[in-house]
Amino acid sequence: MKQVWCAFGAILLGLLLDTGCTKSQAVGSASGASGATAPQSSEAATPRNPLRNAYFGDLHLHTSYSMDAFAFGTRTTPEDSFRFAMGEPVEYFGKTWKRIAPLDFLAVTDHAEYLGVVRETINPDGPFASSEWYTMMTSKDPKVSAEAFKKLLGSTYMNKPLPEFNDGKLTGPAWERYAAVPDKYNQPGKFTSFVGFEWTSAPKAQNLHRCVIFAEKGPAVPYTAFESVDPEDLWRYLEGQRKLGLDVIAVPHNGNISNGLMFDTRDMSGKPLTREYAERRMANEPLAEIMQAKGQSDTDPQLSPNDEFADFEIWKYLLDGSGIAKSATGSYLRQAYGVGQELQAKIGANPFKYGIEGGTDFHSGIDTTEPNNYAGSHGNQDSDPRKVVTATKSVAGEPPTALSSGGLTGVWAEENTRQSIFAAFKRKETFGTSGVRIKVRMFGSWNYAPEMTKNPDWVKAAYDGGVPMGGDLPVRAGSGGPKFVVYAVKDPNSGNLDRIQVIKVETKNGKSQEKIFDVAWSGDRKPDAKTGKVPAVGNTVDVKTATYSNSIGAVELLGEWTDPSFDPKAYATYYARVLEIPTPRWSTYWAAKLNLPPNPTVPATVQQRAWTSPIWYIPAGN
Amino acid sequence: MREVSAGIVSQEHEAVAEAPKPAFKMAVLRRWLREPLLHFLVLGALLFAVYSYINRGRVGVESSKQIVVSLDELRQMEIYFESQWHRPPTPQEFQAMVEDKIREDVLYREALAMGLDKDDTIVKRRMAQKMQFLAEDVAAAHEPSSAELKAWFDKNKDKFALPSRISFRHIYFSPDKRGKNAQEDAARALTRLAGQPVDSKAAESMGDRFMFQDYYGDRAPDAIAKEFGPPFAVAVEKLKPGSWQGPVESGYGWHLVFVTTVIPGRIPAFEEIEPDVKTAWLAEQKRRAWEKAYAEMRGKYLVLLPAPPAKDTAQSPTPVPKKEVPSASGEGPL
Numbered sequence: 001m002k003q004v005w006c007a008f009g010a011i012l013l014g015l016l017l018d019t020g021c022t023k024s025q026a027v028g029s030a031s032g033a034s035g036a037t038a039p040q041s042s043e044a045a046t047p048r049n050p051l052r053n054a055y056f057g058d059l060h061l062h063t064s065y066s067m068d069a070f071a072f073g074t075r076t077t078p079e080d081s082f083r084f085a086m087g088e089p090v091e092y093f094g095k096t097w098k099r100i101a102p103l104d105f106l107a108v109t110d111h112a113e114y115l116g117v118v119r120e121t122i123n124p125d126g127p128f129a130s131s132e133w134y135t136m137m138t139s140k141d142p143k144v145s146a147e148a149f150k151k152l153l154g155s156t157y158m159n160k161p162l163p164e165f166n167d168g169k170l171t172g173p174a175w176e177r178y179a180a181v182p183d184k185y186n187q188p189g190k191f192t193s194f195v196g197f198e199w200t201s202a203p204k205a206q207n208l209h210r211c212v213i214f215a216e217k218g219p220a221v222p223y224t225a226f227e228s229v230d231p232e233d234l235w236r237y238l239e240g241q242r243k244l245g246l247d248v249i250a251v252p253h254n255g256n257i258s259n260g261l262m263f264d265t266r267d268m269s270g271k272p273l274t275r276e277y278a279e280r281r282m283a284n285e286p287l288a289e290i291m292q293a294k295g296q297s298d299t300d301p302q303l304s305p306n307d308e309f310a311d312f313e314i315w316k317y318l319l320d321g322s323g324i325a326k327s328a329t330g331s332y333l334r335q336a337y338g339v340g341q342e343l344q345a346k347i348g349a350n351p352f353k354y355g356i357e358g359g360t361d362f363h364s365g366i367d368t369t370e371p372n373n374y375a376g377s378h379g380n381q382d383s384d385p386r387k388v389v390t391a392t393k394s395v396a397g398e399p400p401t402a403l404s405s406g407g408l409t410g411v412w413a414e415e416n417t418r419q420s421i422f423a424a425f426k427r428k429e430t431f432g433t434s435g436v437r438i439k440v441r442m443f444g445s446w447n448y449a450p451e452m453t454k455n456p457d458w459v460k461a462a463y464d465g466g467v468p469m470g471g472d473l474p475v476r477a478g479s480g481g482p483k484f485v486v487y488a489v490k491d492p493n494s495g496n497l498d499r500i501q502v503i504k505v506e507t508k509n510g511k512s513q514e515k516i517f518d519v520a521w522s523g524d525r526k527p528d529a530k531t532g533k534v535p536a537v538g539n540t541v542d543v544k545t546a547t548y549s550n551s552i553g554a555v556e557l558l559g560e561w562t563d564p565s566f567d568p569k570a571y572a573t574y575y576a577r578v579l580e581i582p583t584p585r586w587s588t589y590w591a592a593k594l595n596l597p598p599n600p601t602v603p604a605t606v607q608q609r610a611w612t613s614p615i616w617y618i619p620a621g622n
Numbered sequence: 623m624r625e626v627s628a629g630i631v632s633q634e635h636e637a638v639a640e641a642p643k644p645a646f647k648m649a650v651l652r653r654w655l656r657e658p659l660l661h662f663l664v665l666g667a668l669l670f671a672v673y674s675y676i677n678r679g680r681v682g683v684e685s686s687k688q689i690v691v692s693l694d695e696l697r698q699m700e701i702y703f704e705s706q707w708h709r710p711p712t713p714q715e716f717q718a719m720v721e722d723k724i725r726e727d728v729l730y731r732e733a734l735a736m737g738l739d740k741d742d743t744i745v746k747r748r749m750a751q752k753m754q755f756l757a758e759d760v761a762a763a764h765e766p767s768s769a770e771l772k773a774w775f776d777k778n779k780d781k782f783a784l785p786s787r788i789s790f791r792h793i794y795f796s797p798d799k800r801g802k803n804a805q806e807d808a809a810r811a812l813t814r815l816a817g818q819p820v821d822s823k824a825a826e827s828m829g830d831r832f833m834f835q836d837y838y839g840d841r842a843p844d845a846i847a848k849e850f851g852p853p854f855a856v857a858v859e860k861l862k863p864g865s866w867q868g869p870v871e872s873g874y875g876w877h878l879v880f881v882t883t884v885i886p887g888r889i890p891a892f893e894e895i896e897p898d899v900k901t902a903w904l905a906e907q908k909r910r911a912w913e914k915a916y917a918e919m920r921g922k923y924l925v926l927l928p929a930p931p932a933k934d935t936a937q938s939p940t941p942v943p944k945k946e947v948p949s950a951s952g953e954g955p956l
Contacts, residue, residue, distance in 0.1 A: 087844060100852060101847070101848050101851075101852075102844070102848060124743075125743045125744070125746070125747045126743075126744070127744055129743050129744070130743075219705075220702070220705040220706070221705065221706060236708075240708040243708070244705070456831060489833050489874075490873070490874070491873070492849070492850055492851035492854075492872060492873020492874055493851050493852075493873055522798070550797075551802075554798045555796060555797060555798050555874045555875055556798060556833055556874075
């Protein structure tokens with residue numbers, strides 16, 4: 001009799017399980033739709049702009065679903081992240097934060113490894129309730145909980161998954177919950193959300209991380225570094241997803257702490273890169289993240305000794321705090337542009353033909369990239385302003401003040417929809433910023449008319465007669481060098497603009513060199529007769545009060561530029577960099593609020609900036 | 623092993639695998655590998671055979687000890703495998719998956735028989751959750767009529783309020799072109815614009831080229847703030863429509879602004895937003911259904927809580943406030 005009852009129970013439970021699962025999804029989306037989105041029907045629809053608008057967003061953000069963010073005490077959820085990006089207030093470490101200017105799009109990219117599982121360890125009713133994890137993680141003794149976190153983080157650095165966390169029965173439902181969130185916040189024309197995750201490959205703590213961004217729906221399961229730390233295996237996964245109908249890209253970041261691995265000329269097995277490798281890499285990852293909390297990956301002063309603006313938000317500490325990345329070579333985009341061209345001459349394809357974007361990599365769940373509205377980005381590591389302003393050591397051996405206030409991705413797209421923005425990613429009509437909302441675009445051509453920008457419709461002429469950033473110059477016409485138009489508008493909530501520069505990386509006979517040209521600048525400054533460099537814009541910052549004045553600099557800059565030293569036989573990558581006038585660094589705002597001197601380990605003022613995706617020139621016959 | 627586990631499916635698998643001659647067997651296996659559909663059909667036929675056999679009455683196996691795996695479930699397993707590995711499973715892998723599922727069912731039933739589900743927090747929580755889904759399910763089953771939604775909308779209009787929308791034209795005075803004089807130039811221009819209409823010819827010749835638009839139609843204050851900076855949006859919201867006013871400062875410089883229309887914040891008509899109303903209605907029905915169902919269930923119980931040590935000793939029927947989730951350590955490892 002008892003056995004009969006059990007069988008009946010099992011069947012009943014089976015039925016319930018089915019209804020339970022489908023219902024839970026229905027509940028989620030229904031309540032989200034009513035809670036998060038206001039009715040849209042009567043808002044004036046913004047028409048598609050064929051000449052494209054700039055939209056800002058972040059494709060790299062962590063919440064408590066990431067085991068390290070959770071370890072740092074972050075408790076925000078992906079829902080919080082989307083609400084915050086849309087301009088709603090969100091609580092973080094006891095304070096309520098709200099963006100001054102909301103974002104236009106967002107992907108939350110929690111670490112795929114143990115995604116959403118570690119936060120269960122402190123749940124008294126959760127799957128870890130009767131395990132030692134619960135005891136350790138909820139211990140009042142910070143040393144005990146720190147040990148537990150070390151064990152967890154260590155398992156990912158060592159790539160030895162702990163079976164109790166890497167359990168499909170826990171990761172499966174967590175992923176399902178997580179991947180359903182973005183749809184709730186996607187409002188075509190107003191706000192775009194993407195499903196994403198981070199593949200956390202870091203052999204020997206050398207960073208090879210990639211954020212994976214899906215065009216529409218998310219995958220059945222994410223791909224973890226536990227499965228493989230080799231990017232080529234990640235690409236295989238991406239190719240598989242595309243075959244299933246899910247378009248997707250990966251975005252590598254933090255070459256600066258890859259110790260030369262990110263833009264290595266050999267693959268993981270030590271073999272020289274092939275044409276097939278190069279083509280696959282570019283098909284799978286059109287963009288690279290140039291700037292984020294853990295510094296910029298444009299260039300290192302060591303690699304670009306003639307670039308007086310290269311010394312900006314430098315971060316070199318390896319992920320596990322074991323030391324400093326030793327190799328600058330192979331770690332930065334600018335150099336990789338040259339190396340990529342050298343490889344192209346040899347193997348027939350450029351493996352580093354990256355467009356540019358920026359991200360935060362904040363582990364706070366909230367994109368506080370506005371330096372005067374920065375919340376700290378790594379949970380309890382930098383949540384206490386007094387400690388942070390005075391500290392000289394913490395996160396990964398670096399003082400938390402060394403973290404930057406992040407980066408943002410800008411895109412030029414017809415409208416704020418998944419389709420339009422994802423298409424911009426793929427054609428690389430993108431730019432990266434250091435967290436501010438500078439708008440910048442660049443076009444290239446052989447035959448733009450002189451002074452074409454005098455015409456108010458110059459953007460249309462630029463598209464019609466040339467290529468936007470992210471593209472290749474067409475086959476050369478005429479005898480002169482390529483002509484470029486660059487245009488930048490300041491962030492209305494930040495400093496004026498200092499200058500626009502074009503950075504050229506040229507490759508000939510297997511050797512590359514970089515050259516920087518000032519193309520447009522504010523005021524009536526004259527380039528130095530000897531160096532050709534435009535003198536510094538000045539500095540209005542009052543460090544003590546963390547204030548500045550827009551009495552210097554420009555609201556918008558527009559430049560037409562022809563490469564004066566063009567060599568038709570050499571490969572060339574051209575990208576633009578826009579600099580703001582100096583403004584207080586976030587750490588200076590924090591210090592002023594506390595009436596303390598700014599932290600001596602970092603500069604008190606910075607020149608926020610933006611970088612465009614390049615335009616490439618490939619010599620005829622290649 | 624197979625006998626003991628009563629692995630119905632696997633027994634039949636063996637019957638297939640052992641019957642053909644070795645060479646033929648390889649061919650079947652290969653085909654099996656390449657043809658998922660055939661694979662399903664064969665399995666389906668086998669299951670049907672097994673099912674008929676059981677129904678005919680099998681000595682020693684009572685129905686409570688039957689584990690029935692449906693064709694749908696098998697297909698699900700295969701789809702799941704493919705989504706992870708991008709290829710169909712080999713027969714061995716497939717067999718292993720089926721065995722896994724059977725093992726789970728067997729252990730589950732044995733565990734239930736031993737009463738291991740009692741006092742298990744995870745089981746408790748999951749079952750409690752299912753009760754909630756069931757209750758909500760009842761609410762979701764009812765398809766509301768338009769009239770029903772309308773009546774509900776009339777009572778809950780505030781939830782659907784729309785922000786005010788402003789249309790304005792502006793003339794830009796660029797600090798890049800005018801330096802410190804931008805504000806003064808704007809103020810001087812305003813005196814010449816007094817009483818002029820929004821499309822005044824005089825206005826056209828004043829000011830500088832603006833990088834975005836000269837006219838913004840039907841913008842919510844948020845959208846204006848995003849484009850020009852928050853202070854500008856606040857200032858424009860306060861302007862009375864119908865005349866040139868300013869200068870108003872934005873993140874880009876100075877502006878003279880002519881607000882043409884202000885559509886005050888309003889509640890849209892039901893017809894405009896019926897789908898949104900339905901979504902919100904459904905969410906509330908679910909919430910209510912759950913609250914009601916729970917209140918009924920709760921009413922059947924008398925809850926005895928220990929009295930707080932030094933205070934009043936009366937038994938309190940109110941639930942204990944939810945425990946704060948303990949926060950992680952104050953100092954992380956890194």
